[in-house]
Amino acid sequence: MSEASDIIVVGGGPCGSFTAFNLARLGAKVTVFEEHNEIGVPCHCAGHLSIQGLKKLGLHKLPKGIVENRFKGAIFHSPKGKKLTVELAETVTCSVNRELFDKYLANIAENAKAQYFLKSQVKSLIIENNVVKGVKVNQNEKTRKFTANIIIDAEGISSRILRQTGLTMLDSRMVVNAVQVNIENVKDIEPDMVEVFLGKKYAPGFYAWLIPRKNSKAKIGLATSIGNPKDFLQRFMHKHPTASKKLGKAKILGTVFHPITIGGPIPKTYFNSFLAVGDVASQVKPTTGGGVIFGLNCARIAATVAHEALKRKDFSSKFLSNYQKLCNKMLGFDMKVMLKLRKMLNALSDDKIDEAISFCIKLGFGKSVKDIEDIDFQGSSLLRSLPKPQILAALFYFFFLYFSANP
Ligand SMILES: Cc1cc2nc3c(=O)[nH]c(=O)nc-3n(C[C@H](O)[C@H](O)[C@H](O)COP(=O)(O)OP(=O)(O)OC[C@H]3O[C@@H](n4cnc5c(N)ncnc54)[C@H](O)[C@@H]3O)c2cc1C
Numbered sequence: 250m251s252e253a254s255d256i257i258v259v260g261g262g263p264c265g266s267f268t269a270f271n272l273a274r275l276g277a278k279v280t281v282f283e284e285h286n287e288i289g290v291p292c293h294c295a296g297h298l299s300i301q302g303l304k305k306l307g308l309h310k311l312p313k314g315i316v317e318n319r320f321k322g323a324i325f326h327s328p329k330g331k332k333l334t335v336e337l338a339e340t341v342t343c344s345v346n347r348e349l350f351d352k353y354l355a356n357i358a359e360n361a362k363a364q365y366f367l368k369s370q371v372k373s374l375i376i377e378n379n380v381v382k383g384v385k386v387n388q389n390e391k392t393r394k395f396t397a398n399i400i401i402d403a404e405g406i407s408s409r410i411l412r413q414t415g416l417t418m419l420d421s422r423m424v425v426n427a428v429q430v431n432i433e434n435v436k437d438i439e440p441d442m443v444e445v446f447l448g449k450k451y452a453p454g455f456y457a458w459l460i461p462r463k464n465s466k467a468k469i470g471l472a473t474s475i476g477n478p479k480d481f482l483q484r485f486m487h488k489h490p491t492a493s494k495k496l497g498k499a500k501i502l503g504t505v506f507h508p509i510t511i512g513g514p515i516p517k518t519y520f521n522s523f524l525a526v527g528d529v530a531s532q533v534k535p536t537t538g539g540g541v542i543f544g545l546n547c548a549r550i551a552a553t554v555a556h557e558a559l560k561r562k563d564f565s566s567k568f569l570s571n572y573q574k575l576c577n578k579m580l581g582f583d584m585k586v587m588l589k590l591r592k593m594l595n596a597l598s599d600d601k602i603d604e605a606i607s608f609c610i611k612l613g614f615g616k617s618v619k620d621i622e623d624i625d626f627q628g629s630s631l632l633r634s635l636p637k638p639q640i641l642a643a644l645f646y647f648f649f650l651y652f653s654a655n656p
Contacts, residue, residue, distance in 0.1 A: 254280040254364075255559055257384055257397040259371045259410055261288050264527025264544040265403030266354035266363075267306075271552030273361035277559055280395060281355075281363055282386055284370035289351030293507035294541070295429060295460050295468050296345040297443060302542035302625045303343075306549065315349045317462050321441045322615075327606040328448030328599040330490030335615045341624060342443065344460050344468065374400060374413045380521040380564075381414065398564050399522050399555050403548070406508050406528045414520045419531040423512025425455045425538070427472035428482050431502040435459075435467045437495050446471075446492055447606075448599045451485045455511070455538065459495065469496065472509050472538065474595075479506075509538040513588040518576065519569040526551045532576070534627070535584070535591040542625050543580060550575045586628030605643075612639045 256272055258265045261283030269279045285291075300319070303309045320343065322336035359365055366388065375383040375394065383396035402410050408418050438444070438461045446457040454474025461467050473481050486496040510531040518525045526532070532547045533540035554572040558564050597605070609615070616639075623630045634640040 252280075252393070252395050254278045254395070254397045256280070256399050256401060256555055257282070257395055258363075258401045258403055259384065260403040260405060260527075260529075261285075261351070261355055261365060261367070262403060262405055262527065263351055263354050263541055264532075264548045265401070266351065266358045267545045267548040268401050268403060268526055268552050268555075269363040270354060270358035270361055271549050272556060273358055273363040275552070275556045277556060279358070279363040280397070281358065281365045282369040282371050282384070282395075283365065283367050286368045288355040288365075288367070289348035291505060292347045292351075293427075293429060293505045294347040295458060295470060296347040296350060296541075297342055297458075297460055297539065298345060298541055299342050299624050300340065301623060306542070306545050308545075311345070311350070312353060315345050315353060317344045317346055318460070319343045319441065320443050322443075324439070324442050324444045325606060326444065326446045326489075326491050327603040328446075328450050329603045331603060331606045331610065332491070333606050333609050333615060334442070336442070340441065344443075344462070371404070371410055374410055374523075376413065381523040384410075397522075398562075399524065399558060399569075401551060401555065402523065402525045402529050403527045404529050406510055408529050411525055411529050414523055416518070416520060416525065417516050419510045419515050419529075420512035423535070424508045424510050425472035425474050426478050426506065427455075427470055427509050427538075428478040428504060428506050429468065429470035430482065430504045431466070431468055432496065432499040433464075433466045433502060434499050435461070435465050435495055436498065438465075438467065444492075446485065446489060447594075447602050450599055451489055451492075452481060454595055455509070457481075457485050457489075457492070459492070466502075467499075479504075509533065510540075511535040511538055511588075511591055513584045514576070514580070518573050519566055521566045521569075522564040524551050524555065524569060524572050532580070534625070535588040536594075536627060539625075546579060547572075547576050550579070580626075583626045583628035586631060590627075609643050612643060614639050614643050 255277040256279045258269045258281040269281045273279045319340040325333040370387045371384045373385045374381050381400050386393050440461050444459040452471040455472035457471035459469045518530045526548050527544035532543045
């Protein structure tokens with residue numbers, strides 16, 4: 250026998266829970282399946298989020314304990330140890346404890362009457378005549394069937410369920426393997442600045458990061474397109490000209506590994522009675538790998554479109570395509586620009602990155618972006634900043650370095 254709801258959400262990560270919350274508060278009967286026995290565990294994320302992004306989502310008044318720190322800017326390190334400081338006029342980002350953040354989102358969804366099943370792994374979709382009808386779920390070593398009008402796939406990067414719909418999966422050539430570490434006894438850090446370390450020698454295809462916490466603790470990590478991130482982490486901590494001074498004597502408290510998708514959104518995110526939200530749809534910034542703010546925005550759009558579909562009793566692929574139209578309208582331009590920037594950055598040698606950082610330091614680039622309005626929508630922010638001579642000059646120089654290396 251199968252059990253019915255209006256909406257089934259696969260995955261109790263931030264995007265699944267925020268979709269469930271937005272739908273449940275509109276009155277839909279929502280069931281969420283999460284394969285782990287606890288929401289937010291294991292945690293695989295640095296939780297570095299823009300404050301404005303949270304505000305726009307209505308999530309700026311998070312309960313005490315979730316926000317660990319706030320930041321005014323970033324220090325960019327070149328592979329040879331040059332330092333470009335970009336300090337903004339006020340705090341613009343924060344780091345959250347992702348376990349508590351995920352639990353909070355699940356909590357508000359449950360309070361809005363979404364029903365959660367933990368230790369419940371969705372094994373497959375039930376598809377009849379090209380329409381998704383429900384899911385088969387493993388619970389206590391038994392398989393149960395659940396049906397719904399719409400299934401929302403928020404399973405994260407694993408994409409096991411998505412595969413069944415025949416939709417194009419995220420671009421595996423643009424997936425980097427990350428390692429994220431909690432450490433203590435970190436030296437010489439500015440508590441209100443995050444640090445970004447560029448260069449193929451330490452993080453080929455991506456970058457390494459340091460996010461300060463309180464009391465000389467920090468989250469550090471990196472991702473790479475080749476090799477084992479664990480080996481690169483050792484090199485980064487002990488051989489990088491500036492990072493080694495900060496991290497050489499640090500004690501590692503816990504390590505996690507997880508991939509990050511940086512290839513931009515998958516081409517199609519809907520099917521008959523089906524939507525894909527968050528990492529599974531690669532709704533992640535290709536420049537930074539940040540997926541929470543964009544994923545939550547798409548989750549909110551998915552909830553609005555799914556709710557409208559329930560009202561109209563129209564669960565067709567044609568109607569659900571409105572989800573993708575609205576996501577594209579919001580993120581399309583910025584995603585394209587960020588993907589281009591990521592590919593250009595990846596193409597620069599370590600020497601060219603050193604040159605670029607030196608040029609920006611000479612230009613006074615750090616000061617010229619003091620009043621940057623939006624760090625999530627980087628394409629639009631770049632466009633708005635073009636009249637500034639330093640930004641224009643830096644951009645030209647970046648293009649010059651890229652084209653001289655890739656004629
Ligand atoms: C090392 C690292 C650092 C990062 N740092 C940042 C950062 O600082 N800022 C930022 O914005 N982003 C960051 N990201 C990206 C961010 O973690 C993701 O974009 C975000 O978690 C996506 O949310 P999601 O809900 O789509 O997927 P997930 O958070 O992966 O959640 C998916 C959930 O679905 C569950 N699930 C999967 N399959 C099934 C199934 N078949 N049945 C039931 N449940 C299932 C999983 O257990 C999981 O709970 C980082 C990623 C990594 C790897």
